[in-house]
Amino acid sequence: MPTLNSLAARLALLFALVSVLLLGSIGAYLYHSLNREIAWRDDQMLRGRLERMEALLDDGESVAALRQRPQLYANMLGNRDSLLWILDARGEVLIEVNPGRLPVPDLPASDEVRLDDVSGAIPARLAWQTLEQGGRPLTLVAGKLLDERRQMLAAYRLRLWLALAAGALLAFLLGWGVSRRGLRPLRRLAEQANRIDVRHLDRRLNDEGETQEIGALSLGLNRMLDRLEEGFSQLARYSADMAHEMRTPLTNLLGQTQHTLRRERSAEEYRQLLESNIEEYERLSRMIDSMLLLARTENPSKEIPLEIVDLGLLVEQLCEYFEGMAEEDRRELIHHASGSVEANCELLRRALANLLANALRHGRSGTPIRVSTLTTAERVELRVQNQGDVIAPDDLSRVFERFYRCDPARTGSVDSGGLGLAIVRSIAQWHGGEVGVESSAERGTTFTLSLPRVSRDAAVPPPPARGSA
């Protein structure tokens, strides 16, 4: 049984509605034409009778003679719904053929033929004319009872209604059938979609040989599935990578602790164990922190507040922070940043700190690190440039991926756990910006963090500048 939730049923109903409208208007038009036609013919007939009566009277047959043979008229008229009166000036009936027992109508005198309906218990259509006959005015009245015509029209109306109902029903059924047939590709699509689940994300909808609309839908859904599959596999990869990264500190923790507990140790040894454990815990804690930060910037559930950040001030602060580390390595931090950008100061600080830490970690000792800005109408580009080993082109595209390391052997406590640059990218993307990296022997390695100058919701007036407290 079709319910209104079904597309086919809705279409069928619409079909039915359309056919009711169409058939209805055609029916109404035909009915009215017929009605007018019949009325016109009746009127013509009544006029004809008046003319014949007039001719008869002109032939010299006196009214008195005619009165002798009323049956003649009745017969002449030949049916039971015809009326005939001849009235004198006072309204007295001279001749009457009136099988319907209609009361004698009171009609105004008229030299021309006049036509009118009389309503009342017995409706009729009358035509009349006043003549001079032998110096006396006579009123000829011909009429026709409307009963028969009305009955006929009523029967016709009934047939029209029936045809209308039948047509609507037929249209509904046909529409239902056609829609169901037409929507069959949709059901096939649903069946295909039902076969896709988390374990079978590689399955795709068939978009070959389908109708244009279904094809477009399948194509769109397939693209969505591509993105979902990519997201899912990334998620799975992240989880695996994260578990793997956690293994190293946990192995150290377990192994060292068990080894120490195997026999009595000196207090100093226990102390060393605990201190070493703390380092591993801190590593784990940092990883969790980074993962949470990534989760937060990649799927921000709440708006993160934005402010106007003075880039000169921010970079100045960061250079002060890393100054000591750089000097230890005989390196110089050269600061050329200026301008401002609308951003979340904490997140931007963190992104830049990660870029600087990365440059310090991977650059060559004794070479400078340059931080500069490039401001265009729409964007602000922050660049961190250092001299060091050239990053291979294969690695260039992947350095921003989580847990990606150019040199797989290089995992150690100095490393940021492979999340530092992923965090930079995530923060950039959250701001509607992007990251990039270039590396060549002549110009060194340059990481860029490009942000829109005004954030996405520019309609909101920016909060008062706070620099970067």
Added chain:
Amino acid sequence: MRILVVEDEQKTADYLCKGLSESGYRVEVARDGFDAQHLFTEGEFDLVILDVMLPGLDGWQLLQLIRRRSQVPVLFLTARDAVEDRVKGLELGADDYLVKPFSFVELLARVRTLLRRGPPRETEHFRVADLEMDVLRRRVTRQGERIALTNKEFALLELFLDREGEVLSRTYIASRVWQMNFDSDTNVVEVAVRRLRAKVDDPYTPKLIHTERGMGYVLEDRS
């Protein structure tokens, strides 16, 4: 100084109790919100450490109850590093918060800060052993010899002196001296402390800045 610790996790409660007791505080532990409410109405406390995820009466409700009765400093602990959680806590009248996992040194530093509250002590002159600092004139001397320090070195030494005898964690130092409120996973603080030591400690005895491995640094005269 009496501290009320409201924490339902057994291990956390135990180590907080032990650690704070060893640091010289008198500690009461409540295991749920109703317990805490009872203890709070019974006794006088100088500080409340409150875990917001509690069975029964939750931390937020408890915080509101406490605020209705007194202005005792409240430090809340939360496992969720969500901005709205922190904002909510501070709006409800908490004085500070820590996100789990936190280091004990960090907690102790916050506790001390909260208990010392009141108008900030603007110390103009510090003296530990033969190390002297004149904050206003930005002069540091040891054994009477002038030591030249950079701005950040001066700020770091001032922090150490202001918190003499307290272990300061690396993250705490980073946030106070450089406003870096996250663990940058670099050895910036180690380097800074090493460079400060080279100027302030290395040429002299006794040594004043000590490394507490796994925890941080402390400045005190141990001679």
